[in-house]
Amino acid sequence: MAEARASGAPTVLRVILGKRLHDLREKAGCSYERAARELDVTHATVRRMEKAEVGLRIPYVEKLLALYGVDAAEAATFIDLARQGNRPGWWHRYRDVLPSWFSAFVSLEGEAAIIRAYEPHYVPGLLQTEDYAHSVLRAGRPGATTEELERLVELRRERQSLLTRPDAPLLWVVMDETVLRRPIGSPEVMRAQLDRLAEACELPQVRLQIMPFDAGPHPAMYGPFHIFRFQIRELPDVVFTESLVGAAYLDDVDDVSTFLEALDRMCAQAAPAHSTAAILDGIRKEI
Known part of the structure; x- marks a missing residue:
């Protein structure tokens, strides 16, 4: 792509x-x-x-x-x-604030059967609270108006509705411990965000693993990425990587295999999903 x-x-x-x-x-x-x-x-x-x-x-x-x-x-x-x-996708009505390179991400996200991701910096958009999203977007877009930020938060909220669809995709995220300890907004905002993650862990289609500090180096210390997999036979797996000025969408078999192998190794190295709620609770008590 x-x-x-x-x-x-x-x-x-x-x-x-x-x-x-x-x-x-x-x-x-x-x-x-x-x-x-x-x-x-x-x-x-x-x-x-x-x-x-x-x-x-x-x-x-x-x-x-x-x-x-x-x-x-x-x-x-x-x-x-x-x-x-x-026909334009539903997100087309947000074209006034949505970067064109991110439109493909929203399209892939909405059609995927499985979404796997590694996130070293912040909580993925599908799992963010509105207050947390405001703080992240304000930092990433310092020149945006209040109205533009509100539109972006509204878009993020609409994207999150896919997790409650009858045919919701499996969302499997490996998140660095750094994400949970970096203060985004006030302590109240962070506590609410940790609560939101704990609630998400109860959803049958959400699997969240934490990569603790003491796990040491791992195969994907270069940056965040997403992998989308589809039920439609004609569509290959797609990897999304992001930078400050745009994004790349990769569907070459060798490229995708490299990311999949790295993520599989990270899932084995990270804390198991059944321990995530306890990790979240421990960090919440420290805030």
Whole structure:
């Protein structure tokens, strides 16, 4: 997936359809150049459609499906899905405050069956209280207005609703002890946040492990990351890494395997999930 483009991130459905177009073209033995001639465009346009870097123009999709020999029933279904994939996600209404590179994250998060993460700095957004979120966002966006911060907190709150859906994903997080001891906001804010984490541990689809200081070095001391896994066969695992100016979305098998192996080792090294509530309670008593 490479770098998320500033023009806006695709929905997960559009990513899947782009990959399906790629597979259909290759199955038909059709080159990029041949497909481009059919559409009277450059081969770069065909590549960008397959990579979900642009919307799927329905007339183009219809011509490509015919060129690839797709039967009428399958083509009709594909066209219907393409129309759905071109519609903006629910988060589009927050585009005034949501960085374009983060839109892809929200899309992946909402469609994932399993979300695994390592967090060395702060509580993941899906588990933050509103007061904690305000403090984190204020530090990260010192120039933001009060209204902008409120919009971002509202977005975060709406994202959290996926944990209470009937089909909620498994959220499995390894969090450094540093996260729990770094003061974010007032002591009251931190105590409330620790309580929120303890409540989350009671949810059947949430698994939280703490990496204690005395565990020493571990394989992912480079920075935070998320790994998304989907029930949809056509969509590969995706790794998300973030920096101050953007993000990278990786789906190369070797890259993803590197992150998965590191996280598996960390899960074995961290305190087991059944001890997390006791760790949280101990730290809360110290605040």
